[in-house]
Structures are given as structure tokens and as C-alpha cells.
Amino acid sequence: xxxxxxxxxxxxxxxxxxxxxxxxxxxxxxxxxxxxxxxxxxxxxxxxxxxxxxxxxxxxxxxxxxxxxxxxxxxxxxxxxxxxxxxxxxxxxxxxxxxxxxxxxxxxxxxxxxxxxxxxxxxxxxxxxxxxxxxxxxxxxxxxxxxxxxxxxxxxxxxxxxxxxxxxxxxxxxxxxxxxxxxxxxxxxxxxxxxxxxxxxxxxxxxxxxxxxxxxxxxxxxxxxxxxxxxxxxxxxxxxxxxxxxxxxxxxxxxxxx
Numbered sequence: 297x298x299x300x301x302x303x304x305x306x307x308x309x310x311x312x313x314x315x316x317x318x319x320x321x322x323x324x325x326x327x328x329x330x331x332x333x334x335x336x337x338x339x340x341x342x343x344x345x346x347x348x349x350x351x352x353x354x355x356x357x358x359x360x361x362x363x364x365x366x367x368x369x370x371x372x373x374x375x376x377x378x379x380x381x382x383x384x385x386x387x388x389x390x391x392x393x394x395x396x397x398x399x400x401x402x403x404x405x406x407x408x409x410x411x412x413x414x415x416x417x418x419x420x421x422x423x424x425x426x427x428x429x430x431x432x433x434x435x436x437x438x439x440x441x442x443x444x445x446x447x448x449x450x451x452x453x454x455x456x457x458x459x460x461x462x463x464x465x466x467x468x469x470x471x472x473x474x475x476x477x478x479x480x481x482x483x484x485x486x487x488x489x490x491x492x493x494x495x496x497x498x499x500x501x502x503x504x505x506x507x508x509x510x511x512x513x514x515x516x517x518x519x520x521x522x523x524x525x526x527x528x529x530x531x532x533x534x535x536x537x538x539x540x541x542x543x544x545x546x547x548x549x550x551x552x553x554x
Contacts, residue, residue: 325391
């Protein structure tokens with residue numbers, strides 16, 4: 297598993313973060329229970345930070361967004377801090393908070409934020425977005441409208457078959473959904489109060505949060521649904537999924553006894 301420093305073991309921090317032992321290194325604005333909470337992991341795309349802030353400030357017909365960044369890349373942290381401190385809040389963006397991870401915990405780390413927010417009383421829907429996703433100005437409005445507290449409703453949604461790669465088909469609005477990607481999703485923050493979500497995933501599959509989330513919530517009776525929105529990807533060359541392709545096959549087969 298990758299880390300920010302060769303001398304750092306990412307697993308050393310999991311219990312600490314599970315307990316909510318982290319605070320933002322910079323915060324701008326004040327969060328409120330009347331706003332919608334959004335979490336995003338940052339990794340290897342520092343040039344997008346201002347574009348992301350402007351994209352979310354431009355969301356229309358929302359009750360306001362509290363944005364929480366979890367930065368897995370320490371080398372870029374000063375860039376993010378400077379950009380956020382200098383940013384003047386506007387539009388839908390009501391607060392921005394940047395958390396520095398002491399190790400690269402991958403995309404699973406964003407769920408620590410969702411868990412802490414739920415524990416602190418900011419209950420209700422939480423939106424997850426990836427730092428390589430571009431959404432329309434109506435994304436948050438549509439996601440909020442489609443929010444179901446008993447489901448994870450996601451744009452990246454599939455109907456699955458026997459083989460993870462060969463038999464995976466994009467789900468349409470009313471199709472059965474077997475698998476989702478968290479980026480571009482909305483769910484209830486209370487899902488992440490369950491310790492097992494963080495402690496029962498095998499260490500070697502820790503980076504595969506999409507497979508684990510899809511499996512785990514369904515095992516708890518929580519549905520997966522398709523979120524009918526438009527999302528585009530940028531900076532595809534920075535994606536990390538190429539390095540875990542075989543791991544995905546292995547984990548899928550283990551989870552479903554293929």
C-alpha cells in the first residue's frame with residue numbers, strides 16, 4: 297500500500313482516525329446543520345483546487361455546501377492550504393475545511409470525515425465527490441432531491457455478473473444496482489457510524505472502497521440506487537485504478553464466493 301513517506305505505515309493511523317482524532321489544518325467559514333455536507337479526497341491533482349471550489353460555489357438552488365477535503369498527499373498540502381485561505385467564499389459554498397492525513401489512506405479516508413460529522417450531530421445526507429470529477433451546476437440539487445436515507449444513491453452504478461470486468465453493465469435509473477462507485481454519490485452519514493465498515497475490510501483490499509462499500513451496505517440491508525446526473529472525468533492519466541486491476545478481480549471473487 298502506498299504511503300506519503302516510506303517510513304510511515306498507513307495502518308498505524310486507522311484506529312486513531314476511526315476515533316475522530318483529526319482536525320482541519322485550515323477552515324474557512326462555519327458549517328451548519330442546515331447545509332449539505334460534502335467530502336472529497338485529494339491526491340495528485342493540486343492544480344484543480346480552485347476549479348473545484350468554483351464548481352461547487354456555482355451550484356444552483358442549494359441550501360449551501362460545507363466542503364471537507366481529506367488530503368492524502370502531504371507534498372501538496374501547502375498548495376491546498378494557500379488556495380483555501382485565499383479563497384473568498386461565494387455562492388453555494390458556505391465553508392471549506394482541509395484535513396491533512398499523516399499517511400495515504402486512499403479513498404476510504406473520506407468516510408472517516410462522514411463518521412465524525414455524524415457523531416458531532418451533522419446528521420442526514422452526505423455527498424461524496426472525487427477530485428477528478430466535473431459536475432453540472434445542478435448536481436447537488438438533483439442529488440439532494442434523490443436522497444434516500446436507506447440507500448447509497450450513486451452516479452457510478454452497475455448491474456454485475458459473474459466476472460467483475462466482463463459482466464459489469466452500467467445501470468439505468470430503474471435497473472437493479474449491484475455495485476457503485478462512491479464518487480458522485482449521496483447517502484446517510486449514519487452508515488459510517490458502524491465500526492465494522494472500517495475494521496472488517498481485509499488490509500490488502502483497503503484501497504478498494506467501491507467494492508467494500510457496495511458489499512457492506514447491502515449486507516446491512518441498505519440499497520444501492522442509480523443517481524441520474526451527468527459527470528465527466530478529467531486528468532485520467534493520474535488515476536490509480538490501473539495498479540489494482542487484479543486486486544479488484546480477487547476481492548470481488550472473495551466477497552461473492554465466485
